[in-house]
Amino acid sequence: MLLLRKKSVSSGCPKTGKSSGHVQKGRWLIWIFPLTGFVALIWFLVRVLPKPSRATYPCQRVAFPLASGFIIWLLGLAGSVSAFRKAKRYRAQARFVLCTVFIAVSVGCVWLALSSTEEKATLAAVQTPNAPIGIAQGVYPGRVVWIHDPNATDWNGYSSSEHWYDDNHTDQAVVDKMVSRAIRGLAGESSDAMAWDAIFRNFNRSRGKADVGYTAGEKIAIKINNTMCYNANTNTFEQRSGNKNRIDNSPQMTVSLLGQLVNVAGVDQADITIGDPGRIMPNFYYNIVHPKFPNVCYMASHGGLGRTQSTFSIVEFHWSTSAAYGKRQDYIPRSFAEADYMINFAILKSHDSGGITVCGKNHYGSLLRNPDRTLRGQRYDYYDMHSSLPVNRRGMGHYRALVDLMGHPELGGKTVLYLIDGLFAGQNWDSRPVKWNMAPFYGDWPSSLFVSQDPVAIDSVCYDFLRTEWNDYPYYDGADDYLHEAALADNPPSGTFYNPKKDRIGLASLGAHEHWNNSWFKQYSRNLGTGDGIELTSPVPADFNSDGLVDSEDLMTLTSQWLQSSEQLSADIAPASSGDGIVDMEDFALFASYWTR
Secondary structure, eight states: OHHHHHHHHOOBOTTTOOBOOHHHHHHGGGGHHHHHHHHHHHHHHHHHTTOGGGGGSHHHHHHHHHHHHHHHHHHHHHHHHHHHHHHHHHHHTTOHHHHHHHHHHHHHHHHHHHHHHHHHHHHTOOOOOSOOEEOOOTTTTTEEEEEEOGGGBOOOOTTOSSOTTSGGGBOHHHHHHHHHHHHHHHHTOSSHHHHHHHHHHHHHHHTTOOSOOOOTTOOEEEEOOOGGGTTOOTTTOOOOGGGTTSOOSOHHHHHHHHHHHHHTSOOOGGGEEEEOTTSOOOHHHHHHHTTTSTTSEEEESSOBTTEEEOOEEEEEEOOSSGGGTTSOOEEEEHHHHTOSEEEEEEEEEEETTTEEESHHHHGGGSSBOOOOTTSTTTGGGSOOGGGGSTTTSOSSSOOOHHHHHHHOTTTGGGEEEEEEEEEEEEETTTTEEOOBOSTTTSSBOOOEEEEESOHHHHHHHHHHHHHHHOSSGGGSTTTTHHHHHHHTTTSOTTOOOOOTTOSSOOOOOOOEEOOOSOTTTOOOHHHHTSOSSOEEEOOOTTOTTOSSOOSHHHHHHHHHTTTOBOTTOTTOOOSSTTOOSBOSHHHHHHHHHTTTO
């Protein structure tokens, strides 16, 4: 019996009797996960409990999923064992119904633990970092400027009786400086005027024009995003009461942009059109912006009360997919077709159909479609742009309607500048404003602005931000497929011949796409010096000439403005970034902290 018992547990070879060692060698592997999870949990608790802000450190962001997965696994195991013991007890008592129930509970605990940890692993999957594709665009190719200033916003949130767009919740002076810093940082110039000239010159050269800046009389159209004005009152232009605390473009950010164009770049107000062709121009927005710029054309789906109704041009828009054959013809809105330049002024949010909504998807409102619902069958006979979104077409390597919009010569083809208003970011298409937890926001509004001349790069950067902050819609399989297609538009993975003008000339690469190295350092290939993709910059306040250094040239600027009083002084950077109206010792102290950075 003893011999038989020994043989029954032997792991040796049945022919030679020698131990194979496989069981002994592999037995310890079952403890890898619980030991790793346990160590991660102890490490997280020891480091974070004394100082909660350490939870944002890169090492803790790695440890937390392992620790939480270990806890879930441990609870699932304990629940399963407990339920199984109860099932055995009820079986011994011949209470078979309860026995079956607790067996199901036991299995369910295991399944829940495994599915939860599996889901976390899937959501934590990292895109391949720093592998750029496409051809970068801009004065500094692939450059995206990110300005973050928490002093820009002060609002209690969605449940507040006051509104996010009220002047007392967005500091206009801070936003003005954010836009100024972004424009100078994008062009690498020491003044706003020089920056605008460099931006226009670079864009005109890229279109095969002469090396010229903006010329008086040229028209500029600004496409904003007024999605939350759907079903609004088209007579009074009053937004639905339930939508008033859901974000669209900030009127304060618009005032800053228009101020730059009119007062710095030299564009006449009458040569600027701003609006969303398929939405109204709401009162809350118009009543703040219009008094400051009364001669700008405020374009909307319905005219009256100072608004100009959007109309069709004769410029056709074509979709590069057979699914659009036989559909009603699309046309570019007249104000866009007649403009010499466009500015794509988007907002920062995720989307339950598209994954994200930034500059690319802002173009879903760039086509004017017949708003007359009485024309039976015609309004809904257009090609359905949403059919190519990742919610309907999962995975990579598919035709994406966004690429046609981004590349049409009368839309993306004439866009001189891309901006993303991230003062209050929205979660989902209905723009529910939610405070952000990732660094450096830490439970506050993102209070950010993104600016670029590369439409693919700026959306790529914002995709990384949105994907880090929210583990839902940006994780759609295919959410960034349109960026791959756009970056490689001349030879896209889908094999589509993108030709929205239908002139037999396919689109070239629309810009550079890649993912950052991680959410802590937020570095791309040009930041690391490893490739020709994206460069994400965030100019410091003390870099007055935007050359990337705080040095003697910036010190000369501070010296020249010493003890001067004005709201427009570049060296007035303290105590807050908007300054206090005078260049003094507070500004010098902050400047000194940035010295040689």
